[in-house]
Amino acid sequence: MTNTFPQALTIAGSDSDGSAGMQADLHTFFARGVYGASVITACVAGNSYGIHASVPMPTDFIDQEFADLAADYHIRAAKTGMLADSELINDVVKNYQQADFGPLVVDPVIMTKHGNQLLEESAFQTLRTQLLPLATVLTPNFFEVEKIAETTIKSDDDMVAAAHRMQQMGAKNIIAKGSHALPDQTMVRDFVLLENGDSFWLSQPYHATDRVNGTGDSLSACITAELAKGTPMRQAITLAKAFVNTAIGQPIEVGHKFGPINHWAAQNRDYDDIR
Numbered sequence: 001m002t003n004t005f006p007q008a009l010t011i012a013g014s015d016s017d018g019s020a021g022m023q024a025d026l027h028t029f030f031a032r033g034v035y036g037a038s039v040i041t042a043c044v045a046g047n048s049y050g051i052h053a054s055v056p057m058p059t060d061f062i063d064q065e066f067a068d069l070a071a072d073y074h075i076r077a078a079k080t081g082m083l084a085d086s087e088l089i090n091d092v093v094k095n096y097q098q099a100d101f102g103p104l105v106v107d108p109v110i111m112t113k114h115g116n117q118l119l120e121e122s123a124f125q126t127l128r129t130q131l132l133p134l135a136t137v138l139t140p141n142f143f144e145v146e147k148i149a150e151t152t153i154k155s156d157d158d159m160v161a162a163a164h165r166m167q168q169m170g171a172k173n174i175i176a177k178g179s180h181a182l183p184d185q186t187m188v189r190d191f192v193l194l195e196n197g198d199s200f201w202l203s204q205p206y207h208a209t210d211r212v213n214g215t216g217d218s219l220s221a222c223i224t225a226e227l228a229k230g231t232p233m234r235q236a237i238t239l240a241k242a243f244v245n246t247a248i249g250q251p252i253e254v255g256h257k258f259g260p261i262n263h264w265a266a267q268n269r270d271y272d273d274i275r
């Protein structure tokens with residue numbers, strides 16, 4: 001009875017304050033009852049005030065991380081986060097294609113919500129042409145939807161059109177995340193387009209808090225964890241949105257400024273109401 005416990009993989013950058021990146025992914029995997037493995041792509045130094053330094057990992061080291069996991073663990077779903085530059089994206093694409101790590105959730109991390117660039121501008125086309133077509137699920141935030149679909153989002157119809165455009169580029173299921181910086185906002189809404197053409201809007205209450213570091217990481221990690229357990233796609237996505245909302249809604253006092261969300265708040269909750 002080896003290797004039967006659900007195992008998920010995050011391919012991402014380490015964020016030293018633990019609020020985002022690989023650390024947020026691993027908090028989420030743990031909270032959803034899934035074992036978490038990690039391929040570290042870059043190291044970021046920062047705290048709740050911002051990011052202050054960043055170093056990419058050598059690709060031969062990344063190759064070794066993939067090889068060691070493939071030789072031993074049974075990874076049932078994987079996600080990508082920060083990939084820093086074109087060389088790293090190409091290396092991760094090569095390794096993922098050689099491995100058998102199940103569905104891939106791509107969080108196209110380009111810039112943090114506080115304006116720190118985590119992907120070199122020159123790497124954007126590589127992300128779009130090499131990584132995006134491998135995405136079982138693509139989870140762009142509002143800014144990334146506009147950038148990837150090369151459009152300006154001013155209405156729900158614009159968002160729907162952008163999601164279809166990203167599906168035409170090769171991503172199978174899309175969660176196009178709506179804005180949460182609108183005046184007098186009461187709800188947050190994301191548009192979901194599934195592989196079979198079904199689509200729907202996911203809505204949850206807006207929480208007025210600065211403690212939202214790692215929300216996108218945690219959303220994509222929660223989907224990955226659920227897919228690793230065999231949860232159907234629509235349910236995995238709906239549950240992940242509820243998970244993140246619970247974690248934002250009950251903040252913990254960590255750091256002075258833009259703090260982390262509370263992964264414990266949603267730990268192992270069944271969310272039977274949304275199934």
Ligand SMILES: Nc1ncnc2c1ncn2[C@@H]1O[C@H](COP(=O)(O)OP(=O)(O)OP(=O)(O)O)[C@@H](O)[C@H]1O
Pocket residue numbers: 020111112113140141142177178180188189190204205206207208209212213214215216217218219241244245248
């Ligand atoms: N203040 C908030 N209240 C409620 N939900 C929120 C809030 N902020 C973000 N969310 C939700 O969190 C999820 C992640 O979206 P977000 O746009 O923050 O991703 P992101 O920018 O990729 O995140 P990050 O880069 O910080 O990890 C979305 O479903 C979004 O609606």
Ligand SMILES: Cc1ncc(COP(=O)(O)O)c(N)n1
Pocket residue numbers: 012013014015020021022044081082109111112113114118212213214215216217
């Ligand atoms: C290594 C890493 N990956 C992703 C993020 C997302 O950042 P934010 O939550 O601030 O948008 C981050 N801060 N660090």
